[in-house]
Amino acid sequence: MWKWLHPYANPEVSYHFTDKIKPWFGWATFLLLSIGFVWALLFAPADYQQGESFRIFYIHVPSAILSAGIYAGMATAALCSLVWQFKLADASVSALAPIGAIFTAIALVTGAAWGKPMWGTWWVWDARLTSELILLFLYLGVIALNNAFDDKQMAGKAAGILALVGVINLPIIKYSVEWWNTLHQGATVSKLGAPAMAAEMYWPFLFCFLGFIGLVGYVTCIRFQTEVISRNKMRPWVRALVCDNNQPEEAK
Amino acid sequence: MSATALSYRKTFSLILKRDLTIAFRHKDEMLNPLLFFIIVVTLFPLGIGPETNTLAKIAPGIIWVSSLLATLLSLDRLFKADHNDGSLEQMLISPQPLFIFTLAKICAHWLLTGLPLILVAPLLAVLLHLPEQSYQALFLTLLFGTPVLSFIGAIGAALTVGIKKGGVLLSLIVLPLYIPVLIFATSAIDTASMSLPYGGQLAIIAALFFGTLTLAPFAVGAALKVSTN
Amino acid sequence: MSATALSYRKTFSLILKRDLTIAFRHKDEMLNPLLFFIIVVTLFPLGIGPETNTLAKIAPGIIWVSSLLATLLSLDRLFKADHNDGSLEQMLISPQPLFIFTLAKICAHWLLTGLPLILVAPLLAVLLHLPEQSYQALFLTLLFGTPVLSFIGAIGAALTVGIKKGGVLLSLIVLPLYIPVLIFATSAIDTASMSLPYGGQLAIIAALFFGTLTLAPFAVGAALKVSTN
């Protein structure tokens, strides 16, 4: 069943495969995001309640969704690395962590900047907000651990174990935070309900969301390649690759 | 010719005994962890002010945050000493499975940091004016919660054992993972203070306990293998 | 023939630089202490509950107790690493006076634990809903208070450096000495939150600062000599 995957477990093959799909991601991102941003900022209608501040939505929600999605991807990779000893899987753990952290940070910053005008405060200890903050901590832990090792191979494995422990904890954390907050009923904030969204709001959101996904794909490709070559420094194919690529650059 | 295979139980008790001997090399040191908790908890009334109501309200949080931090304080040494003097290496190449070793280390750690906390908890509760109906909840959450702290903490300690600088990194890794225990435990105590049933929270902590009891020793073993290369 | 005598300043900066290099082997490690404080402070709302009023009331205490504990957490390593790898011995037999060495070590320690706290203090204040009129007091007390923590802590660390287990003993020695700083600092912030003048408390903290600045390096030097035998 896994036979078809086999060639891609080879670092060289997957490096070249990544090389091939990278530009597609790049162009898709560029197109989608430029359309999406212009649409979101200029053409999408203002919300009848929140006014123009609603435009934050178009960044906030995609990045909030992606922050969780990337963690799921990272944990899957970590599982593959641990169970099947996939060497490439822990390269993708190292590659994905910083991307996820950036999107989590964006969700937090945009959320805070949205909260100030809407709720009158930058921060409340609401369940969703808190769990997003903890998610950021988890990401930063994985990144810090990954960077603390000098040996890339070890770094990726260790970070993978942490990511995996984190993913077991993530639902527990999410559940606990939600539960904690409903129990300590305090300054609860009326959240924006989820009204069936108008199409003219939905389309720019879709463009932005897909654009962000494309961006994640593009950056993942770059980072993955970096990780792969730095783990295979001693292999002839990397050496050939590096020499080929550097000569023309030096000639310029 | 090959050495007699040791039973798992024997190995476990050997390692446990060694760790406890090291900790109790001097008898009077047994008291130190207790004193430490008392001092830490005393800091809060000093920093926050002596009003009974405020203190009672924040007491569960304070006791639990203190125990989180106290666990953290001792985690750094959990595997590092063994790593530095080569004992860890010896464990890695011993015929006994690694999880026995990690389980024994974690148990010793709990006996040295978790247990003392449970013992002084009543005293702390008095100092912080915790309502009486919460005492039992405090005791039970500590009983099931502190081992979870040791188990999860050990994973972090194992991951950072090979890193020379360490220090804050361990805290960064471990503290976020402690949050569920903190939340459920404090909420159990709060619920108890309102004389409501707190069985739900306790059940979750107990589930966490059994979950980490079974999974953590293996995770720690894997982490140790990775980080000692 | 004898080596050129180094100026005190040069020696100081050499040691300071070395300690910082060790802590920041990788550039991104500079963020870790900042992050650590944010996480620790996050624990309190989670343990205590999200009500703005309660949080605002206990915010000064929480920030200060966190910094006490963070200092404590890092004290253990202050001289122990140097002791274990023999660097401490080398310092003891260097022609430069010992207090330069200790002063540099303490400064490095403050830069690594005190300064990050001051840097993230505004963020922590927002997270804990500290009233705005207290911000300045928080900043000033941290500015003068955290060095005192490092100075006093270093004495404890020096006294326990030769002891194999250490750890908890250190806390027992040091924490009681921290109490004055804690009391005056939190009371200054509380006073400020009522828009009253807090110059008195600040003056006392400043006095503590200058007192420990002049005395601690010598005390630490003496303690190091005693405890390394």
Add this chain to the structure above:
Amino acid sequence: MAEQSPLIQAKNLTCIREDRILFEHLSFAISPGDIVQVEGPNGAGKTSLLRLLAGLSMPFEGNIFYQEQSIHEQAEHYYQDLLYLGHMPGVKAELTAQENLAFNLAMVGADPELAEDTLANVNLLGFEDATASHLSAGQHRRIALARLWQSQAKVWILDEPFTAIDKQGVASLEQLFVQHAQAGGCVILTTHQDLSLPADLVKKITLSYRFY
């Protein structure tokens, strides 16, 4: 030697550390009765080789076999027959000499009561109750070496066992190695001192320092 099946066999080992190839395509076999000295200048990769043989790290390429099975596939069996002492031999500074040894003996299934007598073998008579941190460098190391006298393991891997040991100690260790080899075990060791054993008893593996 050809008629005996080798105890340990290394095939095609390559070791890379810090992007430097320490050795490449190294193959050798060690039979019962062999005393093998791994030689080479500082940084040549002796410790790295010994750690590979002990299964403490993974080779970049190649395989190691114990009694014709890969050591990673039947780790438990191998570790029952292995005694490895590295640069830091796992002596707890907080425990006394006797406690240290008794623990080590008990861990391999030997009788911990033997500890006291065994300490006499390494000239630590009278220091049973001294904590290891209060002993001299050589005495500290002797605590770790004392295990050898009670060891039932076939394979001894010793990384610079003579560090800080005085001449008399070195002599009695060498004797012990010969005895162990004659009893059908093997000893793999590194040392920068010359062994005073007859040259035909000792096989040598020489690693040379490679710059690249």
Add this chain to the structure above:
Amino acid sequence: MAEQSPLIQAKNLTCIREDRILFEHLSFAISPGDIVQVEGPNGAGKTSLLRLLAGLSMPFEGNIFYQEQSIHEQAEHYYQDLLYLGHMPGVKAELTAQENLAFNLAMVGADPELAEDTLANVNLLGFEDATASHLSAGQHRRIALARLWQSQAKVWILDEPFTAIDKQGVASLEQLFVQHAQAGGCVILTTHQDLSLPADLVKKITLSYRFY
């Protein structure tokens, strides 16, 4: 030798550790140009003697003089002329070889720029940027020993400097000691290996192991 005033003079030293008398009423004088090897079995008290001479611990009885002044009364002057390397020579595992050496050089007022060239003397060329924890045992120790090549100190006190050093390294160190002695310094060292220097160059202080 009688016409020269001694550099270091020990008078009537007695050392007691753990209630055991290591040596009693030990007196000797070390002149410029001397290479002194302190000999004795493990636990005899070599390290203890060296630490006394370096002023790191206090003798139970007796006095030590440097240029006829007690070393504790004019510690700063003595320490300017002293270089002591113990069992743990103060190499920071977190720093690179070059950073370690540069720091040590700067601390004694030498030019830290010399670090790179000095590392070549101890065969660490190419390892300047490797953190010390990534070096082999011998290379780790070589970082500490590299200081000797730039040292202006008259008195060198070295506790087992040859530990983990390969033969070539030992030879070049021995040469360095002779040079240093000829330049008017003195070297006090312990080692369990025999020095390959001509016997008339090396003075010996022999400590015997005392059971009580």
Add this chain to the structure above:
Amino acid sequence: MQFESFSAFLDMGGYGFYVWLSYGVSLALLITLLVGSKISNRNTREQIARQIKREQKLKLAAKQQAQQEVTNES
């Protein structure tokens, strides 16, 4: 188009600061991520290339040394 003038666009109905803060910070973070990733990719390549060169140099030196020894012996 939802805005009459450019200044109205900047003002965002009074929420200008928050909207532009969000967009600004987000873009800055994303660009940092993108550029940072590209730079680290290039650095890794350069580092490997440098290492290859160093190795070649060392290999050459080792060869020459060996040759010299051979000529010395003969």
